[in-house]
Amino acid sequence: MIHTNKHFYIIRIVTLSIFYIATLTNGMASGDDNGLSAITISSVESKHGFQVIVKGQGYPIKTSYGVIQATESSHSDVNLYSETLGELLLYPRKVVDLCNIKTVSLCNNLSVNGQLRSAVPDFEHCTLHLDIAQNDSEADYPAHVLHHELFHFIDLKDDGKLYTDDRWAAINPAGFRYKGGGARVRWQSRTLKPTPGFVSFYAMASVEEDKAETFAYMMVQYKRTILRSNEDPVLKKKIIAIEELLKQFCPELNASFWQTVSDFRRRRRR
Numbered sequence: 310m311i312h313t314n315k316h317f318y319i320i321r322i323v324t325l326s327i328f329y330i331a332t333l334t335n336g337m338a339s340g341d342d343n344g345l346s347a348i349t350i351s352s353v354e355s356k357h358g359f360q361v362i363v364k365g366q367g368y369p370i371k372t373s374y375g376v377i378q379a380t381e382s383s384h385s386d387v388n389l390y391s392e393t394l395g396e397l398l399l400y401p402r403k404v405v406d407l408c409n410i411k412t413v414s415l416c417n418n419l420s421v422n423g424q425l426r427s428a429v430p431d432f433e434h435c436t437l438h439l440d441i442a443q444n445d446s447e448a449d450y451p452a453h454v455l456h457h458e459l460f461h462f463i464d465l466k467d468d469g470k471l472y473t474d475d476r477w478a479a480i481n482p483a484g485f486r487y488k489g490g491g492a493r494v495r496w497q498s499r500t501l502k503p504t505p506g507f508v509s510f511y512a513m514a515s516v517e518e519d520k521a522e523t524f525a526y527m528m529v530q531y532k533r534t535i536l537r538s539n540e541d542p543v544l545k546k547k548i549i550a551i552e553e554l555l556k557q558f559c560p561e562l563n564a565s566f567w568q569t570v571s572d573f574r575r576r577r578r579r
């Protein structure tokens with residue numbers, strides 16, 4: 310626990326120290342005026358062995374489930390997003406290897422078949438596409454999206470299944486039925502409140518979104534989510550199921566990992 314935590318903070322301290330004395334450009338990730346984004350991106354790339362691309366992604370990209378379209382990001386958007394990308398330093402390298410993520414694409418105006426998305430896990434091209442121009446009143450939202458999407462990779466790679474999980478579905482209250490997929494509830498999900506047993510309204514969309522949402526809430530609001538689960542036995546079972554799934558997927562995602570997540574302090578962005 311302490312080792313991982315220390316390691317993470319050492320990287321952050323090094324990143325901040327270099328901030329004033331160096332301007333780096335790295336691979337396809339272009340540098341910016343102050344070098345912060347390039348250095349943070351470089352830390353994440355070297356820890357996890359994937360490439361962060363901010364230009365020349367070759368959109369539109371065809372996949373079997375639709376066409377991914379996006380535009381290039383501005384330097385200022387990349388710079389603003391770099392701290393969020395640094396959240397990936399919380400994970401052991403092995404997680405990214407098991408997920409087989411080779412590329413992280415930072416872009417704007419991201420869509421699949423014309424429908425705007427905050428992020429797209431493109432399993433076929435081993436790429437995580439992130440729309441980094443998502444301005445939101447909730448400061449933790451970009452981090453939430455990042456962890457949510459990473460979980461979709463974990464969820465697929467752990468047993469080859471994304472859209473079904475009988476064990477998970479059995480935890481739900483008797484008679485509950487998911488609302489038919491993320492696309493159906495996307496625009497209501499920010500305003501409507503979830504029923505007990507679900508971390509968000511969006512979690513009520515489908516089994517895969519429920520799991521990804523539960524995980525993202527644990528990553529971004531760990532203590533609050535655990536506290537909430539003390540009053541919500543269905544949610545408690547889901548948290549235990551996520552912990553078990555992760556530990557099975559990668560043994561390093563154990564109690565020490567969750568302690569590090571719980572102790573992690575984010576700088577308030579606004």
Ligand SMILES: [Zn+2]
Nearest residue numbers: 457491518521
């Ligand atoms: Zn999702």
